[in-house]
Amino acid sequence: MRLTGEPTGETRLAGVIGWPVRHSRSPAIHNAAYRALGLDWLYVALPVPPGGVHDALAGMRSLGIEGLSVTMPHKAAAAAAVDACTADAAALRAVNSIRRDGDRLVGDNTDGGGYVDSLLAEGVDPDGRRCVVLGAGGAARAVVRALAGAGAASVVVVNRHPGRAAEAAALAGAVGAVGDEGALAGADLLVNATPLGMGDDASLAVDPAPLPAHAVVSDLVYHPRNTPLLAAAEARGLRTVGGIGMLVHQAARQLEAWTGRVAPVEAMLAAAGGE
Numbered sequence: 001m002r003l004t005g006e007p008t009g010e011t012r013l014a015g016v017i018g019w020p021v022r023h024s025r026s027p028a029i030h031n032a033a034y035r036a037l038g039l040d041w042l043y044v045a046l047p048v049p050p051g052g053v054h055d056a057l058a059g060m061r062s063l064g065i066e067g068l069s070v071t072m073p074h075k076a077a078a079a080a081a082v083d084a085c086t087a088d089a090a091a092l093r094a095v096n097s098i099r100r101d102g103d104r105l106v107g108d109n110t111d112g113g114g115y116v117d118s119l120l121a122e123g124v125d126p127d128g129r130r131c132v133v134l135g136a137g138g139a140a141r142a143v144v145r146a147l148a149g150a151g152a153a154s155v156v157v158v159n160r161h162p163g164r165a166a167e168a169a170a171l172a173g174a175v176g177a178v179g180d181e182g183a184l185a186g187a188d189l190l191v192n193a194t195p196l197g198m199g200d201d202a203s204l205a206v207d208p209a210p211l212p213a214h215a216v217v218s219d220l221v222y223h224p225r226n227t228p229l230l231a232a233a234e235a236r237g238l239r240t241v242g243g244i245g246m247l248v249h250q251a252a253r254q255l256e257a258w259t260g261r262v263a264p265v266e267a268m269l270a271a272a273g274g275e
Protein backbone atom coordinates (compact mmCIF):
# COMPACT_ATOMS: atom_id res chain seq x y z
CA MET A 1 0.00 0.00 0.00
CA ARG A 2 1.41 3.38 -1.02
CA LEU A 3 0.49 5.94 1.62
CA THR A 4 2.50 8.99 0.59
CA GLY A 5 2.19 8.87 -3.21
CA GLU A 6 6.00 8.83 -3.44
CA PRO A 7 7.79 5.80 -4.97
CA THR A 8 9.18 3.42 -2.34
CA GLY A 9 11.55 0.48 -2.33
CA GLU A 10 8.52 -1.73 -2.95
CA THR A 11 7.19 0.25 -5.91
CA ARG A 12 6.27 -1.86 -8.96
CA LEU A 13 6.95 -0.37 -12.36
CA ALA A 14 4.80 -0.29 -15.50
CA GLY A 15 4.89 1.96 -18.54
CA VAL A 16 4.27 2.65 -22.20
CA ILE A 17 6.76 2.23 -25.04
CA GLY A 18 6.30 4.31 -28.18
CA TRP A 19 7.98 6.87 -30.45
CA PRO A 20 7.10 9.61 -29.79
CA VAL A 21 5.47 8.93 -26.44
CA ARG A 22 6.04 11.96 -24.21
CA HIS A 23 2.60 13.34 -25.19
CA SER A 24 0.85 10.14 -24.02
CA ARG A 25 -2.14 10.38 -21.67
CA SER A 26 -1.52 6.82 -20.45
CA PRO A 27 0.72 7.76 -17.47
CA ALA A 28 -1.98 10.10 -16.12
CA ILE A 29 -4.68 7.46 -16.62
CA HIS A 30 -2.80 4.51 -15.08
CA ASN A 31 -1.27 6.48 -12.19
CA ALA A 32 -4.71 7.87 -11.29
CA ALA A 33 -5.94 4.29 -11.10
CA TYR A 34 -3.04 3.23 -8.86
CA ARG A 35 -3.79 6.15 -6.54
CA ALA A 36 -7.50 5.29 -6.43
CA LEU A 37 -6.66 1.66 -5.59
CA GLY A 38 -3.87 2.52 -3.11
CA LEU A 39 -1.40 0.47 -5.17
CA ASP A 40 2.33 1.09 -4.78
CA TRP A 41 2.80 1.12 -8.54
CA LEU A 42 4.24 3.71 -10.93
CA TYR A 43 3.61 4.06 -14.68
CA VAL A 44 6.04 6.00 -16.88
CA ALA A 45 6.45 6.94 -20.55
CA LEU A 46 9.46 5.16 -22.10
CA PRO A 47 10.59 6.52 -25.49
CA VAL A 48 11.77 3.57 -27.61
CA PRO A 49 12.92 4.39 -31.16
CA PRO A 50 11.79 2.33 -34.17
CA GLY A 51 13.56 -1.03 -34.20
CA GLY A 52 14.03 -0.98 -30.44
CA VAL A 53 11.28 -3.34 -29.29
CA HIS A 54 13.50 -6.40 -28.86
CA ASP A 55 15.86 -4.50 -26.55
CA ALA A 56 12.93 -2.93 -24.70
CA LEU A 57 11.42 -6.35 -23.98
CA ALA A 58 14.82 -7.62 -22.81
CA GLY A 59 14.79 -4.66 -20.42
CA MET A 60 11.27 -5.53 -19.28
CA ARG A 61 12.45 -9.04 -18.40
CA SER A 62 15.69 -8.03 -16.70
CA LEU A 63 14.25 -5.08 -14.77
CA GLY A 64 11.10 -6.94 -13.73
CA ILE A 65 8.73 -4.38 -15.23
CA GLU A 66 5.23 -5.67 -14.46
CA GLY A 67 3.37 -4.47 -17.53
CA LEU A 68 3.98 -2.48 -20.69
CA SER A 69 1.54 -0.68 -22.92
CA VAL A 70 2.69 -0.58 -26.54
CA THR A 71 1.83 2.25 -28.89
CA MET A 72 2.88 3.44 -32.35
CA PRO A 73 5.03 2.35 -34.12
CA HIS A 74 5.73 -0.82 -32.12
CA LYS A 75 2.48 -2.82 -32.06
CA ALA A 76 3.39 -5.23 -34.87
CA ALA A 77 7.01 -5.67 -33.74
CA ALA A 78 5.82 -6.39 -30.21
CA ALA A 79 3.50 -9.13 -31.52
CA ALA A 80 6.53 -10.82 -33.07
CA ALA A 81 8.80 -10.31 -30.03
CA VAL A 82 6.64 -11.64 -27.16
CA ASP A 83 6.66 -15.30 -26.07
CA ALA A 84 2.93 -15.77 -26.64
CA CYS A 85 -0.06 -13.82 -27.92
CA THR A 86 -3.70 -13.87 -26.87
CA ALA A 87 -6.24 -14.75 -29.56
CA ASP A 88 -6.98 -11.06 -30.18
CA ALA A 89 -3.31 -10.09 -30.53
CA ALA A 90 -2.61 -13.08 -32.78
CA ALA A 91 -5.55 -12.34 -35.08
CA LEU A 92 -4.68 -8.64 -35.30
CA ARG A 93 -0.90 -9.28 -35.43
CA ALA A 94 -0.66 -6.29 -33.11
CA VAL A 95 0.07 -6.03 -29.37
CA ASN A 96 -0.86 -3.01 -27.25
CA SER A 97 -0.30 -4.61 -23.84
CA ILE A 98 2.33 -6.98 -22.44
CA ARG A 99 2.05 -8.78 -19.14
CA ARG A 100 4.49 -10.99 -17.33
CA ASP A 101 3.55 -14.62 -16.75
CA GLY A 102 6.53 -15.90 -14.78
CA ASP A 103 9.44 -15.62 -17.19
CA ARG A 104 7.17 -15.35 -20.22
CA LEU A 105 5.91 -12.16 -21.81
CA VAL A 106 2.34 -12.42 -23.10
CA GLY A 107 1.07 -9.93 -25.68
CA ASP A 108 -2.56 -8.86 -25.77
CA ASN A 109 -4.62 -6.35 -27.72
CA THR A 110 -7.17 -4.51 -25.59
CA ASP A 111 -8.19 -1.88 -28.17
CA GLY A 112 -11.23 -3.71 -29.56
CA GLY A 113 -12.45 -4.99 -26.21
CA GLY A 114 -11.93 -1.53 -24.75
CA TYR A 115 -13.96 -0.03 -27.56
CA VAL A 116 -16.90 -2.37 -26.96
CA ASP A 117 -16.63 -1.73 -23.19
CA SER A 118 -16.87 2.01 -23.92
CA LEU A 119 -20.08 1.47 -25.92
CA LEU A 120 -21.60 -0.73 -23.23
CA ALA A 121 -20.72 1.88 -20.58
CA GLU A 122 -22.87 4.32 -22.57
CA GLY A 123 -25.71 1.82 -22.79
CA VAL A 124 -25.02 0.98 -26.46
CA ASP A 125 -24.92 -2.79 -27.07
CA PRO A 126 -23.55 -3.78 -30.49
CA ASP A 127 -25.34 -7.15 -30.32
CA GLY A 128 -27.55 -7.48 -33.40
CA ARG A 129 -26.57 -4.07 -34.80
CA ARG A 130 -25.59 -3.28 -38.37
CA CYS A 131 -22.24 -1.51 -38.06
CA VAL A 132 -20.26 0.60 -40.52
CA VAL A 133 -16.58 1.24 -39.77
CA LEU A 134 -14.70 4.01 -41.58
CA GLY A 135 -11.00 3.15 -41.95
CA ALA A 136 -9.01 -0.07 -42.03
CA GLY A 137 -5.90 0.71 -39.96
CA GLY A 138 -4.87 -0.75 -36.63
CA ALA A 139 -7.70 0.77 -34.62
CA ALA A 140 -10.33 -0.11 -37.23
CA ARG A 141 -9.13 -3.72 -37.39
CA ALA A 142 -9.40 -4.11 -33.62
CA VAL A 143 -12.88 -2.56 -33.60
CA VAL A 144 -14.11 -4.69 -36.52
CA ARG A 145 -13.05 -7.92 -34.78
CA ALA A 146 -14.51 -6.83 -31.44
CA LEU A 147 -17.85 -5.76 -32.93
CA ALA A 148 -18.22 -9.16 -34.57
CA GLY A 149 -17.26 -10.83 -31.30
CA ALA A 150 -19.92 -8.77 -29.52
CA GLY A 151 -22.62 -10.13 -31.83
CA ALA A 152 -22.95 -7.40 -34.48
CA ALA A 153 -25.34 -8.43 -37.27
CA SER A 154 -22.98 -6.98 -39.89
CA VAL A 155 -19.71 -5.04 -39.97
CA VAL A 156 -19.18 -3.10 -43.20
CA VAL A 157 -15.72 -1.58 -43.69
CA VAL A 158 -15.46 1.60 -45.78
CA ASN A 159 -11.91 2.62 -46.67
CA ARG A 160 -10.19 4.58 -49.44
CA HIS A 161 -7.88 1.63 -50.21
CA PRO A 162 -10.26 -1.31 -50.82
CA GLY A 163 -7.57 -3.99 -50.39
CA ARG A 164 -7.03 -2.92 -46.81
CA ALA A 165 -10.81 -2.78 -46.30
CA ALA A 166 -11.08 -6.43 -47.35
CA GLU A 167 -8.34 -7.47 -44.92
CA ALA A 168 -10.09 -5.65 -42.09
CA ALA A 169 -13.53 -6.99 -42.99
CA ALA A 170 -12.16 -10.55 -42.91
CA LEU A 171 -11.52 -10.08 -39.19
CA ALA A 172 -15.30 -10.03 -38.69
CA GLY A 173 -15.69 -13.46 -40.30
CA ALA A 174 -19.10 -14.20 -41.81
CA VAL A 175 -20.62 -10.85 -40.78
CA GLY A 176 -17.80 -8.78 -42.35
CA ALA A 177 -18.10 -7.03 -45.72
CA VAL A 178 -16.50 -4.24 -47.72
CA GLY A 179 -18.78 -1.35 -48.64
CA ASP A 180 -19.04 2.30 -49.47
CA GLU A 181 -20.82 5.31 -48.02
CA GLY A 182 -24.10 3.92 -49.39
CA ALA A 183 -24.03 1.56 -46.37
CA LEU A 184 -24.82 4.47 -44.02
CA ALA A 185 -28.54 4.38 -44.94
CA GLY A 186 -28.88 0.95 -43.32
CA ALA A 187 -26.52 1.43 -40.37
CA ASP A 188 -27.39 1.27 -36.66
CA LEU A 189 -23.84 2.17 -35.58
CA LEU A 190 -21.27 4.27 -37.45
CA VAL A 191 -17.65 4.26 -36.24
CA ASN A 192 -14.99 6.68 -37.44
CA ALA A 193 -11.63 4.91 -37.19
CA THR A 194 -9.76 7.30 -39.48
CA PRO A 195 -7.78 10.30 -38.18
CA LEU A 196 -10.13 12.69 -40.03
CA GLY A 197 -11.21 15.43 -37.62
CA MET A 198 -8.21 15.01 -35.30
CA GLY A 199 -6.47 18.04 -33.81
CA ASP A 200 -6.73 21.06 -36.08
CA ASP A 201 -8.15 19.00 -38.97
CA ALA A 202 -11.70 20.27 -39.43
CA SER A 203 -12.65 17.68 -42.05
CA LEU A 204 -15.81 15.64 -41.62
CA ALA A 205 -15.01 11.91 -41.80
CA VAL A 206 -18.36 11.40 -43.55
CA ASP A 207 -21.64 13.30 -43.82
CA PRO A 208 -23.99 11.57 -41.33
CA ALA A 209 -27.11 12.80 -43.19
CA PRO A 210 -28.04 9.39 -44.71
CA LEU A 211 -28.03 7.59 -41.32
CA PRO A 212 -31.37 6.45 -39.86
CA ALA A 213 -32.68 8.56 -36.97
CA HIS A 214 -31.96 5.81 -34.39
CA ALA A 215 -28.30 5.40 -35.43
CA VAL A 216 -25.44 5.87 -32.95
CA VAL A 217 -22.32 7.71 -34.19
CA SER A 218 -19.03 6.98 -32.52
CA ASP A 219 -15.63 8.56 -33.17
CA LEU A 220 -12.35 7.00 -32.04
CA VAL A 221 -10.71 10.43 -32.32
CA TYR A 222 -10.69 11.97 -28.83
CA HIS A 223 -8.83 15.22 -29.47
CA PRO A 224 -10.87 17.34 -29.85
CA ARG A 225 -13.59 15.67 -27.79
CA ASN A 226 -16.33 17.12 -29.98
CA THR A 227 -15.06 16.13 -33.41
CA PRO A 228 -16.60 17.52 -36.62
CA LEU A 229 -18.37 14.16 -37.12
CA LEU A 230 -19.83 14.11 -33.61
CA ALA A 231 -20.91 17.75 -33.95
CA ALA A 232 -22.64 17.02 -37.28
CA ALA A 233 -24.33 13.93 -35.81
CA GLU A 234 -25.53 15.87 -32.77
CA ALA A 235 -26.86 18.63 -35.03
CA ARG A 236 -28.96 15.91 -36.67
CA GLY A 237 -30.18 14.74 -33.27
CA LEU A 238 -28.25 11.44 -33.41
CA ARG A 239 -26.78 9.77 -30.34
CA THR A 240 -22.97 10.03 -30.11
CA VAL A 241 -20.11 8.30 -28.28
CA GLY A 242 -16.66 9.95 -28.14
CA GLY A 243 -13.22 8.31 -28.21
CA ILE A 244 -12.12 9.00 -24.61
CA GLY A 245 -14.10 5.99 -23.39
CA MET A 246 -12.13 3.62 -25.63
CA LEU A 247 -8.85 5.17 -24.45
CA VAL A 248 -9.83 4.57 -20.82
CA HIS A 249 -11.36 1.12 -21.22
CA GLN A 250 -8.42 -0.30 -23.20
CA ALA A 251 -6.21 0.94 -20.32
CA ALA A 252 -8.61 -0.52 -17.76
CA ARG A 253 -8.26 -3.97 -19.34
CA GLN A 254 -4.48 -3.65 -19.21
CA LEU A 255 -4.49 -2.62 -15.57
CA GLU A 256 -6.76 -5.53 -14.62
CA ALA A 257 -4.50 -8.03 -16.41
CA TRP A 258 -1.36 -6.69 -14.73
CA THR A 259 -2.61 -6.04 -11.18
CA GLY A 260 -5.53 -8.45 -10.81
CA ARG A 261 -7.65 -5.57 -9.48
CA VAL A 262 -10.91 -4.15 -10.80
CA ALA A 263 -10.10 -0.93 -12.66
CA PRO A 264 -11.45 2.30 -11.12
CA VAL A 265 -12.89 3.52 -14.41
CA GLU A 266 -14.33 6.79 -13.08
CA ALA A 267 -10.95 7.92 -11.71
CA MET A 268 -9.31 6.93 -15.00
CA LEU A 269 -11.92 8.84 -17.00
CA ALA A 270 -11.35 11.96 -14.93
CA ALA A 271 -7.57 11.69 -15.46
CA ALA A 272 -8.07 11.23 -19.22
CA GLY A 273 -10.00 14.46 -19.47
CA GLY A 274 -13.40 12.76 -19.55
CA GLU A 275 -16.12 13.53 -17.05
Ligand code: NAP
Nearest residue numbers: 135136137138139140160161164193194195220243246247
Ligand atom coordinates in the same frame (compact mmCIF):
# COMPACT_ATOMS: atom_id res chain seq x y z
P1 NAP B 1 -3.79 4.00 -39.02
O1 NAP B 1 -3.38 2.59 -38.72
O2 NAP B 1 -2.82 4.94 -39.60
O3 NAP B 1 -5.07 3.90 -40.00
C1 NAP B 1 -5.71 5.06 -40.46
C2 NAP B 1 -6.87 4.66 -41.38
O4 NAP B 1 -7.52 5.88 -41.74
C3 NAP B 1 -6.44 3.97 -42.65
O5 NAP B 1 -7.39 3.01 -43.00
C4 NAP B 1 -6.44 5.11 -43.67
O6 NAP B 1 -6.82 4.70 -44.97
C5 NAP B 1 -7.52 6.02 -43.16
N1 NAP B 1 -7.24 7.39 -43.51
C6 NAP B 1 -6.18 8.15 -43.11
N2 NAP B 1 -6.24 9.36 -43.66
C7 NAP B 1 -7.37 9.38 -44.42
C8 NAP B 1 -7.97 10.37 -45.24
N3 NAP B 1 -7.44 11.59 -45.39
N4 NAP B 1 -9.12 10.05 -45.90
C9 NAP B 1 -9.66 8.82 -45.76
N5 NAP B 1 -9.12 7.84 -45.00
C10 NAP B 1 -7.99 8.13 -44.33
O7 NAP B 1 -4.34 4.71 -37.70
P2 NAP B 1 -5.01 4.01 -36.43
O8 NAP B 1 -3.97 3.66 -35.44
O9 NAP B 1 -5.93 2.95 -36.88
O10 NAP B 1 -5.82 5.24 -35.79
C11 NAP B 1 -6.93 5.81 -36.44
C12 NAP B 1 -7.57 6.85 -35.54
O11 NAP B 1 -8.09 6.26 -34.38
C13 NAP B 1 -6.59 7.94 -35.05
O12 NAP B 1 -7.20 9.19 -35.11
C14 NAP B 1 -6.33 7.58 -33.62
O13 NAP B 1 -6.08 8.71 -32.83
C15 NAP B 1 -7.65 6.95 -33.23
N6 NAP B 1 -7.47 5.97 -32.15
C16 NAP B 1 -8.15 6.19 -31.00
C17 NAP B 1 -8.03 5.29 -29.97
C18 NAP B 1 -8.80 5.51 -28.70
O14 NAP B 1 -8.46 4.89 -27.68
N7 NAP B 1 -9.83 6.33 -28.71
C19 NAP B 1 -7.21 4.16 -30.10
C20 NAP B 1 -6.52 3.98 -31.30
C21 NAP B 1 -6.65 4.90 -32.33
P3 NAP B 1 -5.88 3.80 -45.94
O15 NAP B 1 -5.89 2.41 -45.38
O16 NAP B 1 -6.61 3.89 -47.23
O17 NAP B 1 -4.53 4.46 -45.92
